[in-house]
Amino acid sequence: MFLLLEEQLRLFLDPIKGLMIGQGEAVANLYVLDVGSDLQTPSRKSPFISIVVDSALWHNRLGHPSDYRTDFVTDVLGIKNINKRRLPCAICPLAKQKHLSFDSKNNMCANAFDLLHIDLWGPFSVQTVEGYKHFLTIVDDHTRVTWVYLLRTKDEVLRIFPEFLKMVETQYSCKVRGVRSDNAPELKFADLYKEKGITAFHSCPETPEQNSVVERKHQHILNVARSLMFQAKVPLEYWGDCVLTAVFLINRLPTPLLKDRTPFETLTGKKLDYKGLRVFGCLAFCSTSSKGRHKFQPRARPCIFLGYPTGYKGYKLLDLETNKVHISRNVVFxxxxxxxAKDQDEPLLDIFHQMPDSSSSFSPTSLGINIPVVDCPVSPVVENVDTSKVASSMEESEHLVDNGSGKRSSKPPAYLDDYYCHMQQAQIPYPLAAYLSYEELSDDYKAYICSVNIHAEPSSFTQAKKFEEWLAAMNEELIALEKSDTWEICSLPDDKHAIGCRWVYKTKLNADGSLERYKARLVAKGYTQREGVDFVDTFSPVAKMTTVKTLLAVGVLRN
Known part of the structure; x- marks a missing residue:
């Protein structure tokens, strides 16, 4: 663009065609374009105004695309010279702005324990056999060694993490210099950090990417733990052993971040020996103790391998007969x-599907389950049966089952040897028939006590939802609660925690033992409340009007 100076008038000329495209005046050393005079001429239009209007208009028409995508359709839209420097759109950032990306540079500290990454995982919906629901993960930034501590409650981290710092000072002669965590209140050790001179690094709110080392480690641990669980098909209650074993293996596997060295070798400087590793969840025979064992007792017991216990040169085993966990080195795998895996291949029958229901229309045969039917008299009588006949009949039945099905006969666990289960054991020294008699009971009460255990009561919602009777009872309870305005829906305050609830199921019987109805009650978990924090007043149970009327009637009769 050229400027042609003519006294007070300044003309702007097109350098290619030599045409005048505008005129203006010099004001304070600036050339101001006179748009008004230019627009008054009908035969000449300002190309600047046309370009800006066209590009912005088409940007709105096309749904606010990026300039990069608009360049591909410039010829189709008829915009010959789109303005690259148009004003920024005020709608685009409101609709399309994203979080800034996190570039992973894999920066690592120079020395071990210069920086620790910690985070808390959980709670998990299913607690372990020992009652654990959380675990604390600690990752060293330099060596990438991982420590995991199973927790029953979150407040246990207040005790475990200071103990971990003492362990580092004692075992590795080092002091932790920095700790990185998120903004969880249970991980803010302000007084502890101040006492030991530790620098605390916290991630921004709702930005877990800034604590990416331990967050990514959680994903790695759970991936390996799921692989171990799916391979061995152990019950979900043993997820804690899967996590501990996964961490044990991860610390002993080479990683490209450490130049194909293992975290364990980087921290300790020792070479690893993989001879002691075994497949998780496999069958293991553990040698029995020689104390109290005679010559004809088994020398080994079948167990399941559950991992590598800390501080032991042995293996963690689950006894298949006693369901007890112990540690031993004398194991054959x-x-x-x-x-x-073998147990889960066979379909497991639900106890609630096996119980016949007198009030429902379905039968056990309709469910595809062959359940033996036992005819009991209305007046049960306990008789002293000859135990030798019982034993012989049981042996014959077991022999027939073995020959007919071709499968091995199942035997009860060893820890039930001291109990008489379902009166199937022979040689009873003190039979109940010699001391217990039903002769003084009425016929109706005999029928009642005989019917107490006929109708099964579910212990959880998962079991109850399989039956239409219990679903109807729960719906009836919810309708009654809504009619009585039991609750009021509101927003939960920030500093408060909601109290959970659970279903309680009960079968109501008539005096003659017949089924009256199914009763389901939705109750609050009041045991989680703390006096002075969650409640102030304590209310007594509400009595029924029938009870009040009965007391008034008795009072009137006795003056």
């Missing part, structure tokens, strides 16, 4: 056999 069968790494291609998984006992839990």
């Amino acid at each position: 069968h790494e291609d056999i998984f006992p839990f």
Whole structure:
């Protein structure tokens, strides 16, 4: 663009065609374009105004695309010279702005324990056999060694993490210099950090990417733990052992971040020995103790391998007969056999499907389950049966079952040897028939006590939702609660925690033992409340009007 100076008038000329495209005046050393005079001429239009209007208009028409995408359709839209420097759109950032990306540079500290990454995982919906629902993860930034501590409650981290700092000072002669965590209140050790001179690094709110080392480690741990669980098909209650074993293996596997060295070798400087590793969840025979064992007792017991316990040169085992966990080094493994996998291949029958229901229309045969029917008299009588006949009949039945089905006969666990279950054991020294008699009971009460255990009561919502009777009882309870305005829907305050609730199921019987109805009650978990924090007043139970009327009638009769 050229400027042609003519006294007070300044003309702007097109450098290619030599045409005048505008005129203006010099004001304070600036050339001001006179748009008004230019627009008054009908035969000449300002190309600047046309370009800006066209590009902005088409940007709105096309749904606010990026300039990069608009360049591909410039010829189709008829915009010959789109303005690259148009004013920024005020709608685009409101509709399309994203979080800034996090560039992972894999920066690592120079020394071990210069920086720790910590985070808390949980709670998990299913607690372990020991009652754990959380676990604390600690990752060293330099060596990438991982420590995991199973927790029953979150407040246990207040005790475990200071103990971990003492362990580092004692075992590795080092002091932790920095700790990175998120903004969880249970991980803010302000007084502890001040006492030990530790620098605390916290991630921004709702930005877990800034604590990416331990967050990514959680994903790695759970991936390996799921693989171990799916391979061995152990019950979900043993997820804690899967997590601990996964961390044990991860610390002993090489990683490209450490130049194909293992975290354990980087921290300790020792070479690893993989001879002691075994397949998780496989069958293992553990040698029995020689104390109290005679010559004809078994020398080994079948167990399941559950991992590598800390501080022991042995293996953690689950006894298949007693369901007890113990540690031993005298173990013979069968790494291609998984006992839990065999058990899960066979369909498990639900106890609630086996119980006949007098009030429902379905029968056990309709469910595809062959359940033996036992005819009991109305007046039950306990008789002293000859135990030798019972034993012989049981042996004959077991022999027939073995020959007919071709499968091994199942036997009860060893810890039930001291109990008489379902009166199937012979040689009873003190039979109940010699001390218990039903002769003094009425016929109706005999029928009642005989019917107490006929109708099964579910212990959880998962079991109850399988039956139409219990679903109807729960719906009836919810309708009654809504009619009585039991609750009021509101927003939960920031500093408060909601109290959970659960279903309680009960079958109501008539005096003659027949089923009256199914009763379901939705109750609050009041045991989680703390006096002075969650409640102030304590209310007494509400009595029924029938009870009040009965008391008044008795009072009137006795003056």
